[in-house]
Amino acid sequence: MDVTDNKPKWSRRKEARPTEIIEAALHVFIEHGFSAAKLDDVAKRAGIVKGTLYRYYDTKEDLFRAVVQVALEGHLQGIEQATTAFRGALGELVPVLLRRVAEGMGESRVPALARLVISESRSFPDLARIWHDNVVAKMLMLLTGLIAEAQARGEVRPGDPTVHAFSIIGPMVMALLFHEVLDTDSNHAPDLGTLARQHAETVLRGLMVASGDPSVL
Template structure:
C-alpha cells in the first residue's frame, strides 16, 4: 500500500474541514474498508483522539466527505437552475460543463467507484451517496423537465427517465475512466463530451418552435 504523507503539520486542534479533506484523500486512495481512522488522523497531522472530537465513526466521516467534497457542488447546479429560470436549453450545457470540471478532481470519481465497489458490504455508503448526490441531482432535473413539459417545451415521457438521459452518459464515462484509465483510446474527453452531449440531448428532448406551430 502506498504511504500517504501528512498534508498538514501537527497542531493542538484541527479544523473539521481539514480532517474531512484528509479523509477524502485517504478514502480515494485506499477505499473504505481498508481505511482506518488512524490513517486519516496521520494524514491530517493530528492525534486520533483529536479526530474523535469531531467524528464518532468512519461512516460519519464519509458522510461529511460527501457533503463537503461532492454534494456542495450541487449548490452550483441549483443556482444555475434558478438563473436559467427553468430553461433546459440554458441549464443543460452549464450543468454538463460543471460535471466535466468537477470530475477533473480525481478524488471524486475514485469515491464514486468506491461506493459502487463496496456498497454491498457497507450499504450505508450507497444510502449516503444516493441521498446527498444522485437522488438530489435527479430530483432537481426531474422537476425542471416536468416544468418544461408543462410549458410545452419538452417532449412527453417520464420526466425522471428524461433526467437520467441527461446525466447518465457522464456516470458511464466516470466509471469507464476509473475502470480502464484515462489513457484508454476510448476514454472520452469530458469537456468535449459535455459540449457534444448537451447539443445531442437537447435536440432529442426539446420541441422546436416549428413543431409547436404544427401541433397548434
C-alpha cells in the first residue's frame, strides 16, 4: 500500500494553498472592494480556516499585494520579455507592445483591479503604492528606457521620454477604465485591438523623426 494514501487531505494540498488563497482573494476583492472584503470570506472561499490564511499573509494589504503580483505576472512578464528581446526600431515595437496590452486587458482581471485601486486609494493609500510599484513603475521605466535609446539613435523627436511614454500608453489605460466602468452602459466602448492598431499609427506619426526633418537637427 502506498504510504501517501494515509496522508490527510490538508497535508497533500499544502503546496497549493497560496494559489487557492490568492484566487479566492481576487474574487472577494473584486466582488466587495478592498474595504468591505473580509479575510473570513477569503478563507471560506479558499476552503481553509482563517488561521491558515495568516500563516501566509499577515495583513489584508499583504494579501492584496500578492493578488496584484500574481494577476499581473504572466501579462507583464510577456510584455517585458517581448520588449527586452526586441532589437528593431521603436516604430516597429510600439504596435506589438500595444497589441500585447490590448490582449492582456481583455483576458485578465487587470481592469477590475485597476478600478478597485482608483476607487479605494484615498482611503487606503497603500493600495496605490502597491499598484504603482508592481504595475505603473515597471511599465513606465521599461518604455521610458526604450524611448530614450531611440532618441539617442535619432529615431524619436526630442522631449521628456516619460511624457512620450504616457502619450503611448495613456489611451490604452483610458480604454481599460472605460470598459470596466461603463462598458455595459455605453455603446461607445472601443474595441481594444482596433484602438491598439489605430493609436499606434497615430502616435508614431508624431513621435518618429521623418527622414530629412530639419526640426530635429
